[in-house]
Amino acid sequence: MxxxxxxxxxxxxxxxxCKNCGCNIMNMGAAPQQPMYQPYQDPYDHTNEFSAQDVSDNKIFAMLPYLLGTIGIIISLLAINKSEYIAFHIRQSLKMTIVSILLSILTVVSAITIIGPLVCLICTAILSVIRIICFFRVCAGKSMEPPIVCKLGFLR
Ligand SMILES: [Zn+2]
Known part of the structure; x- marks a missing residue:
C-alpha cells in the first residue's frame, strides 16, 4: 500500500x-520533496570563500601573520600574489595589530590611573590568546575572523 x-x-x-484524484504516482516518487537542509552559517566563517588550491598552496603565509605579528604580515604581503586567502588572513592579523597598538597608547594615556594600565594588560593578554586561536584555526583549515575583535566591525 x-x-x-x-x-x-x-x-x-x-x-x-491514484483512484481518487488520477495523479500519476509512478512519476511523482514516494516522498514529497523536503526543503533543503540549511546548516547554520557563522557570519564570521569565511572558510568556503577560498578555493582548496589557494588554501593548500598558501597555508604557511596565512599562519605567519598570526605567529610573527607585524613581521609575519610583511612577509605574507610579499608572498600574496593575488591570493584572496592570504589577503584575508593578513587583514585579520592587521585588525589585531591595530587593536594592540591602540592598547599600547591607552596604557600610556591611562598611566596616571592604576586600573587603566591593568585593564590594558588584561586586554593584551586576551588578544594574545585570540592570536593563538586564529593560528590553530588556520592549521585546521578554517578561515574565520578572530573572536571578539571581529565584533569591533572594521576591516572585513
Ligand atoms: Zn490521489
Missing part, C-alpha cells in the same frame, strides 16, 4: 494512477 503524494489517498501497490 502506498499513499498518493497529491491527495493522501491509499493506493494499491503496482497501480500507476
Amino acid at each position: 502506498r499513499i498518493c503524494p497529491n491527495c493522501g489517498n491509499n493506493v494499491d501497490d503496482g497501480v500507476a494512477f
Whole structure:
C-alpha cells in the first residue's frame, strides 16, 4: 500500500494512477520533496570563500601573520600574489595589530590611573590568546575572523 503524494489517498501497490484524484504516482516518487537542509552559517566563517588550491598552496603565509605579528604580515604581503586567502588572513592579523597598538597608547594615556594600565594588560593578554586561536584555526583549515575583535566591525 502506498499513499498518493497529491491527495493522501491509499493506493494499491503496482497501480500507476491514484483512484481518487488520477495523479500519476509512478512519476511523482514516494516522498514529497523536503526543503533543503540549511546548516547554520557563522557570519564570521569565511572558510568556503577560498578555493582548496589557494588554501593548500598558501597555508604557511596565512599562519605567519598570526605567529610573527607585524613581521609575519610583511612577509605574507610579499608572498600574496593575488591570493584572496592570504589577503584575508593578513587583514585579520592587521585588525589585531591595530587593536594592540591602540592598547599600547591607552596604557600610556591611562598611566596616571592604576586600573587603566591593568585593564590594558588584561586586554593584551586576551588578544594574545585570540592570536593563538586564529593560528590553530588556520592549521585546521578554517578561515574565520578572530573572536571578539571581529565584533569591533572594521576591516572585513
Ligand atoms: Zn490521489
